[in-house]
Amino acid sequence: MTQRTMLDNGIRVLSEDVPGCHSVSLGVWVNNGSRHEPVALNGISHFVEHMLFKGTDRRTAQSVAREVDSVGGLLNGFTSREFSCYFVKILAEKLPMAVDLLGDMICHSRFSPDDIEKERRVILQEIAMIEDSPEDLIHDQFTHAFWAGHTLGMPVIGTQDTVGDVDRQQLLEFMEARYVGQNLCVVAAGCVDHEQLVRLVEASFGDRPVSGVKQEDITPVVGRKVEVTRRELEQAQVCLGVEGLPQNHPDRYATYLLNTILGGNMSSRLFQKVREELGLAYSVYSYHHNHSDSGAFIIYAGVAAEEAPLVTRTILDEMTRMRHAMVTPDELQSAKDFLKGSMLLSMESTDNRMTRLAKNELFLRDLGTSLEKSRDMIDAVTAESVQSLAARLFVNQTLNIQVAGRVDPADFPDSDMLLG
Numbered sequence: 420m421t422q423r424t425m426l427d428n429g430i431r432v433l434s435e436d437v438p439g440c441h442s443v444s445l446g447v448w449v450n451n452g453s454r455h456e457p458v459a460l461n462g463i464s465h466f467v468e469h470m471l472f473k474g475t476d477r478r479t480a481q482s483v484a485r486e487v488d489s490v491g492g493l494l495n496g497f498t499s500r501e502f503s504c505y506f507v508k509i510l511a512e513k514l515p516m517a518v519d520l521l522g523d524m525i526c527h528s529r530f531s532p533d534d535i536e537k538e539r540r541v542i543l544q545e546i547a548m549i550e551d552s553p554e555d556l557i558h559d560q561f562t563h564a565f566w567a568g569h570t571l572g573m574p575v576i577g578t579q580d581t582v583g584d585v586d587r588q589q590l591l592e593f594m595e596a597r598y599v600g601q602n603l604c605v606v607a608a609g610c611v612d613h614e615q616l617v618r619l620v621e622a623s624f625g626d627r628p629v630s631g632v633k634q635e636d637i638t639p640v641v642g643r644k645v646e647v648t649r650r651e652l653e654q655a656q657v658c659l660g661v662e663g664l665p666q667n668h669p670d671r672y673a674t675y676l677l678n679t680i681l682g683g684n685m686s687s688r689l690f691q692k693v694r695e696e697l698g699l700a701y702s703v704y705s706y707h708h709n710h711s712d713s714g715a716f717i718i719y720a721g722v723a724a725e726e727a728p729l730v731t732r733t734i735l736d737e738m739t740r741m742r743h744a745m746v747t748p749d750e751l752q753s754a755k756d757f758l759k760g761s762m763l764l765s766m767e768s769t770d771n772r773m774t775r776l777a778k779n780e781l782f783l784r785d786l787g788t789s790l791e792k793s794r795d796m797i798d799a800v801t802a803e804s805v806q807s808l809a810a811r812l813f814v815n816q817t818l819n820i821q822v823a824g825r826v827d828p829a830d831f832p833d834s835d836m837l838l839g
Contacts, residue, residue, distance in 0.1 A: 421776065422613040429600030429629045432620050433776050435608040437769060443514055443609035444769040446506035447521050448777045450602040453577075454500050454570040454710075455634055456593075462542070462577015463585055463593050465498040469542060470590060471505065472496065473534040475527040478520075480534070486520060494520075498575055501710055502781060508770060511610035515619055518605075522623025525598060535587055542582050549576065553823070554702075554721060557656035561821045564646060565660060565715055569639040596632040603627065604780055608772035638712045641817045645836050647828040648821075655727035655824030656719075659734065662817035663707050663714030666782035671709070672796045673808045674716070678707045679754040680746050680805070681737065682718055686753065688737050689718065697733070699726045711782055716812055724825040731820065732835065739839040741809040745802040755797050762793060813838055 421435045456463050474480040487494040492509035505524065507517040549555045559574050566572030576582075605620045641662040664674050682689035682705025693703045703720040718738075722730045746754075765771040815837050822831060 423780070424613070424617050426600065426617075426621055426625070428625065428627055429603070430620065430624055430627065431604045431780060432613075432617050433604060433606045433780055434611045434613045434616050435772055435776055436611055436613070437609050437772060440609040440769060441511060442508060442769060443511045443517075443607055443611045444506065444508045444773040445514065445517050445521065445605070445607045446504050446773050446777060447525060448604040448606060448781060449503040449505075449598060450501070450604075450781060451503055451597040452499050452501040453573050453575045454636065455597060456570060456573070458570070458573065459581065460585060460589060460593065461573045461581040462575070463581075463590065464503055464597075465576050466538070466542060466582065466585060467590055467594050467598075468496050468498045468503050468505075469538045470530055470535065471524045471528045473538060474529050474531070475523045476529060477523055477527065483520065483524065486516065490516075492517070500571055500575060504777070506770075506773070514607070514611065514616070518616070518619040518623050521605075522620070526624065526626060530587055530590055532587055535590070539582060539585075542576065543579060546576055546579055546582065549574075553650075553652050553654065553656050554719070557658045557821055557823050558717075558719070560646075560648070560823065561658040561660065561717065561819065562715075564644050564821060565641060565819045566639045566713075567642075567644070569637070571639050571710065571713065595628075598627070599631040600624075600627050600629045602631075604777055606773050606777040606780070608776060609769040636712060641713075641715075641819070643816055643818050645820045645831060645833050646822070647826055647831050648823040649826065649828075650823045652724075652824045654721045655724040655822060655826050656721055657727055657731055657734070657820075657822050658717065658719050659731065659818065659820040660715050660717035661812055661814060661819070663709055663716040663812060665712050665714055666709045666778075667711075667784075668709075668714075670804070670808055672793075673800045673804045674707050674709075674714075674812075675758055676751065676754045676797070676800050677741065677805050677808055677812075678705055678716070679757055680750050681705050681741060683754075684757055686757075688740075689720075689734065692737060693720060693730060693733060699723070699730050699733075703730075727822055727824065727826050728830040731822065731831065735836070735838055738809070738813045741806070742813050742838065743806075743810075745806045748802070751800075751802050751805065755800070758797050759794050762790065766790060 424432045496505040705718040
């Protein structure tokens, strides 16, 4: 059973009671991510996330970690382009402690100057780690080019320059502007009593202001781009994509199936063609990265440098085939079974149930998107609708290609890098 309550200060409290559970997954979701940052403060959302674990007026950083560890729980957080999340998984009887802890972190963190400098060094090392990971780097490079000139294209973690320059006052002002009631959802799934959860959230989060600085999100515009970067890597990195759909688009279930058939699992066309038949890549996959008002359909492959032109054209050929011919009944049914099975298996985890509940609220404004409804929507997708969607999405006007490695740009002429 799922329930929803809105507090006087705008905080939404959502819960799903799951019979038979002894634990509860609790998350505080903040409608704030890197797309909401000024360009000069890129990475500040992620910096704030780090700082909320560094101690409060009542707790040291060590006691924040120890309080959850001592009862066998899990505490973590993450930042994305559109939201940040702080979550605890814990025995149900410890829920009051978990709500108090997260409320203390969000409402009363100290942001001490010494901790800010320590965490700045940690984040700079995190940036360096990403720069040393070719697969991570090519995805950042693709995103930056794909959403060029828009804040969605900025790296979530920030850059060496922006993270190096941010100061305590900017961190505090940004948090006060964004961590407000209307941007907060407190979500729990597992062994949870909704009325108790509401009372606990009111006690721990009741002093958050209703609103802060309002910021209008501007929908990005995507254009075509082909970039080849010479870099000394063991493998060539290929990342390409086209504009996708936003989170709440009515055709999103057709997108899930299109992705599954093209590159979403081991029986997909790309995996079977590029890896199994041609033996050209260990890692090749596709995914649909969607936001509140836009999306990207992305394909990645890591290959030998001399094979990068062939693999890129092979991927474009498979995308073209999806545009012009319907998938087979067996492919469609297999993809449907995969999606429904994955969805049902994920519901055995209270973490996934909590995340599903939060995203339904944040993106769909629909608490009632049940598993049964999702299964019905998957089953309703036809081969014709998958082909129609591929024909709409897989177009040269938004095709972006990024290649990095020991490659020659002359092997990737713009005239060849096209969908047919």
